[in-house]
Structures are given as structure tokens and as C-alpha cells.
Amino acid sequence: xxxxxxxxxxxxxxxxxxxxxxxxxxxxxxxxxxxxxxxxxxxxxxxxxxxxxxxxxxxxxxxxxxxxxxxxxxxxxxxxxxxxxxxxxxxxxxxxxxxxxxxxxxxxxxxxxxxxxxxxxxxxxxxxxxxxxxxxxxxxxxxxxxxxxxxxxxxxxxxxxxxxxxxxxxxxxxxxxxxxxxxxxxxxxxxxxxxxxxxxxxxxxxxxxxxxxxxxxxxxxxxxxxxxxxxxxxxxxxxxxxxxxxxxxxxxxxxxxxxxxxxxxxxxxxxxxxxxxxxxxxxxxxxxxxxxxxxxxxxxxxxxxxxxxxxxxxxxxxx
Amino acid sequence: xxxxxxxxxxxxxxxxxxxxxxxxxxxxxxxxxxxxxxxxxxxxxxxxxxxxxxxxxxxxxxxxxxxxxxxxxxxxxxxxxxxxxxxxxxxxxxxxxxxxxxxxxxxxxxxxxxxxxxxxxxxxxxxxxxxxxxxxxxxxxxxxxxxxxxxxxxxxxxxxxxxxxxxxxxxxxxxxxxxxxxxxxxxxxxxxxxxxxxxxxxxxxxxxxxxxxxxxxxxxxxxxxxxxxxxxxxxxxxxxxxxxxxxxxxxxxxxxxxxxxxxxxxxxxxxxxxxxxxxxxxxxxxxxxxxxxxxxxxxxxxxxxxxxxxxxxxxxxxxx
Numbered sequence: 001x002x003x004x005x006x007x008x009x010x011x012x013x014x015x016x017x018x019x020x021x022x023x024x025x026x027x028x029x030x031x032x033x034x035x036x037x038x039x040x041x042x043x044x045x046x047x048x049x050x051x052x053x054x055x056x057x058x059x060x061x062x063x064x065x066x067x068x069x070x071x072x073x074x075x076x077x078x079x080x081x082x083x084x085x086x087x088x089x090x091x092x093x094x095x096x097x098x099x100x101x102x103x104x105x106x107x108x109x110x111x112x113x114x115x116x117x118x119x120x121x122x123x124x125x126x127x128x129x130x131x132x133x134x135x136x137x138x139x140x141x142x143x144x145x146x147x148x149x150x151x152x153x154x155x156x157x158x159x160x161x162x163x164x165x166x167x168x169x170x171x172x173x174x175x176x177x178x179x180x181x182x183x184x185x186x187x188x189x190x191x192x193x194x195x196x197x198x199x200x201x202x203x204x205x206x207x208x209x210x211x212x213x214x215x216x217x218x219x220x221x222x223x224x225x226x227x228x229x230x231x232x233x234x235x236x237x238x239x240x241x242x243x244x245x246x247x248x249x250x251x252x253x254x255x256x257x258x259x260x261x262x263x264x265x266x267x268x269x270x271x272x273x274x275x276x277x278x279x280x281x282x283x284x285x286x287x288x289x290x291x292x293x294x295x296x297x298x299x300x301x302x303x304x305x306x307x308x309x310x311x312x313x314x315x316x317x318x319x
Numbered sequence: 320x321x322x323x324x325x326x327x328x329x330x331x332x333x334x335x336x337x338x339x340x341x342x343x344x345x346x347x348x349x350x351x352x353x354x355x356x357x358x359x360x361x362x363x364x365x366x367x368x369x370x371x372x373x374x375x376x377x378x379x380x381x382x383x384x385x386x387x388x389x390x391x392x393x394x395x396x397x398x399x400x401x402x403x404x405x406x407x408x409x410x411x412x413x414x415x416x417x418x419x420x421x422x423x424x425x426x427x428x429x430x431x432x433x434x435x436x437x438x439x440x441x442x443x444x445x446x447x448x449x450x451x452x453x454x455x456x457x458x459x460x461x462x463x464x465x466x467x468x469x470x471x472x473x474x475x476x477x478x479x480x481x482x483x484x485x486x487x488x489x490x491x492x493x494x495x496x497x498x499x500x501x502x503x504x505x506x507x508x509x510x511x512x513x514x515x516x517x518x519x520x521x522x523x524x525x526x527x528x529x530x531x532x533x534x535x536x537x538x539x540x541x542x543x544x545x546x547x548x549x550x551x552x553x554x555x556x557x558x559x560x561x562x563x564x565x566x567x568x569x570x571x572x573x574x575x576x577x578x579x580x581x582x583x584x585x586x587x588x589x590x591x592x593x594x595x596x597x598x599x600x601x602x603x604x605x606x607x608x609x610x611x612x613x614x615x616x617x618x619x620x621x622x623x624x625x626x627x628x629x630x631x632x633x634x635x636x637x638x639x
Contacts, residue, residue, distance in 0.1 A: 002323045002324050006327045010367070013332070014371065014373070018373070019373075053324075083407065086407070088441055088442070091437075095438075096434070097423065097434045098416070100423055105415060113415040114416050115354050116329060117413065120333050123405035124336065125340075135499070136427065137501065137502040138423050139503055139504055140418070155411055155414065180453040183457060184457045185506040206576060229454075248636075310609065310610075311611075311634050
């Protein structure tokens with residue numbers, strides 16, 4: 001079954017590729033082995049399915065009118081310039097690093113996509129080498145069930161809808177034109193135009209509950225020119241330092257803070273006075289509180305106050 | 320399409336141009352390059368043998384030397400000049416390749432960067448249809464000095480000395496390690512190395528290496544050292560030994576998403592009660608201290624008391 005189908009699809013591709021003009025359905029039925037012994041109806045069904053399946057593997061079949069006199073009857077062909085891989089001339093060193101890409105994806109379908117891309121490059125004569133730099137192993141995982149549908153939606157520019165859960169709130173049905181997806185600290189996010197809010201929004205894939213469903217046609221919207229996903233993700237980054245704290249840190253502790261210090265002076269037995277720049281006050285206060293009595297804030301006062309509030313919250317908890 | 324035809328047709332469309340100029344290539348080599356079994360390649364060739372120009376009579380079929388294939392296991396394919404190039408990459412293929420290379424770029428050594436950058440530029444321009452910016456991967460940059468030293472030690476096979484922070488115990492440790500590989504997980508670079516202090520393989524987060532020195536000593540080979548399988552994620556890879564129960568109120572619920580918890584249960588008061596295994600109670604104490612009361616230890620009871628005592632002790636320094 002597979003064998004006959006593969007054979008028919010190959011012959012269909014070759015026929016449409018070598019033809020100088022559009023081929024009518026009748027002609028295709030005549031020349032492609034596997035079509036002629038079918039009933040009219042069965043042939044129609046088979047041909048439609050075959051076209052769709054070729055489209056899925058990246059073979060674009062062009063529909064046109066094959067002769068003026070037959071305007072009503074569509075003809076089909078595959079244009080060589082849209083079918084063939086364009087010339088990609090990779091130097092030996094470039095080809096070597098491209099080969100490494102094969103090991104990166106920890107996601108079955110994308111690992112498969114990377115491999116089939118590399119097979120095509122090998123078939124085009126690019127000397128892809130999988131064994132260069134064996135000690136370098138970046139790994140990309142994508143365990144979120146919503147990853148695959150969103151990857152496809154981004155590529156085909158298809159609007160989607162999904163239930164989204166925010167901490168401590170009931171899930172909400174959201175409608176999104178997805179522009180791109182990004183991975184930040186191993187978590188995937190989707191960025192796009194939120195049709196409910198009328199604004200750009202970012203959603204964490206792990207908070208999408210249930211299915212991601214199409215909510216329109218492919219290519220229905222445009223992605224803004226010059227979209228910079230890294231810039232969109234800026235707010236995920238820690239705030240850059242705009243203040244400096246003076247801390248007393250017990251000697252032999254507070255290592256995470258000491259790493260970022262700009263000055264350290266011993267003050268009295270067992271203690272250092274350390275200057276540490278910081279951005280977000282509450283984030284810094286939480287970090288300081290985690291060191292308990294090994295770190296004490298001297299100034300500024302608002303940071304002192306924040307640390308005291310956090311520690312009181314912990315101390316006064318009576319379960 | 321049945322899964323096999325979906326795989327077979329694109330593979331055959333690559334196989335034909337691949338075999339041009341490779342007359343007499345062993346079928347085993349072809350299988351290796353295509354990542355399938357030699358039997359599969361033989362099946363593919365058996366299908367191709369029946370393909371050819373439209374309205375084909377025998378002379379128009381793709382010609383496969385079946386005798387050479389069967390007797391010597393080598394491949395000769397002819398009469399398919401109309402398929403000189405493989406099929407164009409699909410957007411998804413291009414994108415998966417580009418994203419993989421970008422991750423590689425983010426941990427590569429300075430010496431390898433130019434090759435990666437130029438390969439990426441060529442692939443991105445071949446993609447052409449604006450798909451390239453649609454996926455980004457952010458990998459945190461480590462201290463360049465630490466990164467370079469690690470790369471150098473790996474490339475030359477030297478032992479390293481690390482000053483390494485262990486935040487869960489708030490310790491700065493000194494250790495010699497034999498580097499095995501540099502990898503990324505959850506968006507951060509890690510060094511996997513044989514640690515002479517632990518006498519075992521350990522993962523070191525690059526941003527926690529305070530200082531890295533390449534020693535003038537060759538690293539021992541560790542061919543049988545177990546490599547950590549990270550496919551299940553980093554936190555899952557760490558075997559916890561202490562069973563703990565936490566109550567999380569709204570501001571601390573993220574803990575349940577961020578760390579692998581064994582069970583979660585909604586409480587009548589709106590809290591989420593989670594059970595988790597931790598390797599180290601120091602880590603948990605620090606996690607709870609920073610939540611300001613939004614996370615409370617239920618079990619172990621001694622830890623709950625210890626955390627409260629810690630906070631009270633810390634407050635005395637503020638006159639409270």
C-alpha cells in the first residue's frame with residue numbers, strides 16, 4: 001500500500017515537474033501509473049488527497065489555465081524554482097557546525113525536522129559532519145503540549161484560541177494572532193496580538209490549558225515589520241541595577257551577593273561591609289531575607305524596610 | 320498519508336540527487352547519512368525503480384542496478400537527470416535548524432563563532448520568507464573568562480580548578496575537575512565534569528563558577544563516567560531525599576510550577592498544599608525565607624520551627 005502510494009506520488013511529482021506546460025487532470029490521469037484504473041470519483045478523491053499530501057511535505061503545485069481555449073479547466077504543474085533547494089554554498093567549517101544542530105532538539109518532531117533538513121543539505125552536496133566539537137551539547141526541550149500547535153500557527157500565521165490560566169484566577173478563553181515563540185530559562189512563551197485586549201501580549205505555554213485551536217485562516221494577519229522577540233522579552237529579564245545597597249555580611253557567607261559586590265571592607269570580627277548594586281527592591285529584599293541573619297541591610301532605608309517586612313511575614317507565621 | 324509514505328517520498332526526493340556523483344556508494348553509508356536502516360534504503364530503491372517520466376515505457380524509468388545492490392551492497396542509480404537538486408527546505412525545517420544553531424552559537428567558543436555566524440547568515444537568507452525571527456532562544460551568558468577557560472580546557476583536555484558557589488548551602492567551594500562536555504539546559508550553560516572532590520560526575524552551572532583556571536595537568540579520561548540524561552529536565556534529574564510539605568498562598572503558587580512537585584492539593588482557605596522531595600533542607604529553608612510568609616513549611620515540623628527561628632534571629636539585627 002505504502003509502496004504503491006509512494007510510487008504514485010513520485011510519478012506525479014516527476015510528471016508535473018518535467019512538463020513545460022500546465023497538465024490537465026485528464027492528462028495526469030492518463031500518464032501517472034496508479035490513476036488510470038480508478039473510477040472517476042475515486043480518481044478525483046485520490047488526486048485531491050495526493051495534492052494535499054504533497055503540499056504537506058513542501059511540494060507546491062501551481063494551478064493555472066493550460067490553454068486559452070480551455071479557460072474553465074484548470075491545469076497543474078510544479079515550478080522548478082519553487083521545488084528545488086536553492087544553491088547554498090557552505091564552507092567546510094560552516095558545514096561542520098551545521099551538522100551539530102542535529103543533536104540540539106530534545107523534541108521528537110523538531111529533531112526529525114532538523115534531520116530531514118540536514119539530509120537535504122547532504123543531498124545538495126554540503127559536507128555536513130555530525131561529529132565536530134563533540135563536547136558542545138546545547139539542548140532544547142519543549143515539553144509543553146501547546147508547543148507544537150503554536151509552532152505551526154506561527155509559521156502559517158494562523159490565529160488561535162486557547163484557555164489560559166493565571167495564578168489564582170479561573171482560566172480565560174484568549175484569542176491571539178501569534179507572531180513568534182521564544183524560550184527563556186527553558187520555558188516557552190508566545191508573543192502576539194491579543195484580539196481581546198487589542199494589544200501585544202505574551203503568554204507562557206505551560207499555562208495554556210487544553211487544546212490550542214485555529215481561530216481563523218492561515219495568513220490572515222501580518223507580523224509587524226522588524227519584530228524583535230528578544231526586545232519583547234526584555235521584561236522577563238532582571239531589572240538592571242539602578243541603586244546600591246550597603247550590607248553587613250558575615251564572613252564566609254553571602255556568596256551570591258558578594259559575587260556582585262563593588263566594594264568589600266572588613267568592619268569587625270567576623271563581618272564585612274559590602275556594597276551591592278541592585279535593580280528591583282523587592283527582588284533584592286527577598287534574596288537578602290533568604291540569607292537570614294548572615295546578611296543585614298545598613299542602607300537604604302526602603303530596602304531595610306522591605307527585608308524586615310519579609311522576615312516578619314515568615315516569623316509571624318504560626319501554622 | 321500513512322506515516323511511512325510521508326517519510327518515504329521526501330527521502331526518495333533527496334536520495335536521487337544525493338546519489339548523483341556517488342556511483343557505487345555502499346548502501347550502509349547511504350543509510351548512515353539518511354539516519355535510517357540499510358533495509359529501508361533498499362526498499363526506497365525498489366520503489367524508485369518503478370518511477371520515471373510520464374507515460375513511462377521501460378527506458379524512461381529510473382535505473383537502479385539491482386544486481387550490484389544485492390550482490391555487493393553498493394548503489395548505482397541512473398536515468399534521473401530531471402531530479403538534480405533536493406526539495407527545498409520547508410519553513411519548519413529551516414526554522415528548526417536555525418533555532419538549533421542559535422543555541423549552539425550562544426555557548427560556542429570565540430574561535431567557533433565566525434563559522435556559526437556565517438552558516439546562520441546563509442541559512443537565514445536562504446529561508447528568505449521572514450520566518451527566521453519567529454523563534455528565539457535566550458541562553459544566559461556566562462562570565463566570558465569562565466566560558467573561555469572552560470572551552471579551552473575541553474579543547475585541550477586539561478584539568479580545571481573551579482571556585483564554585485553552592486547557593487543552597489551558601490558555600491564557596493574549591494575543587495579540581497576533569498571537564499567532559501558543555502551543555503545547556505533550561506536556558507543556562509552547564510559544565511559536566513568529573514569532580515575530584517565528589518569523586519563523581521557533577522553538573523556545574525557556569526554562572527555559579529566564580530573562578531576557573533586551566534591547570535597544567537592533563538585531565539583523566541573518564542570513558543565510563545555516567546552522563547546525566549537531561550531529557551526529563553534538570554530538577555527531575557536530582558534525586559531528592561527529604562520529603563517536605565508546603566502550603567503556598569497566592570504569591571508563592573509559582574513554586575508549584577517551577578519545581579517538580581509530587582502532589583498538589585487545593586485547601587479550603589485558598590492555599591495550595593504541595594508535596595515535594597528535596598535534596599537539601601538548606602535549599603528549602605532559603606526558598607521559604609524569601610517568600611515572606613506566602614510559603615509555609617508543614618513538614619518536616621523541625622524545619623518549620625527552624626525557618627521561623629531563623630527569621631526571628633535575623634529580625635533582632637533590625638531591632639525587632
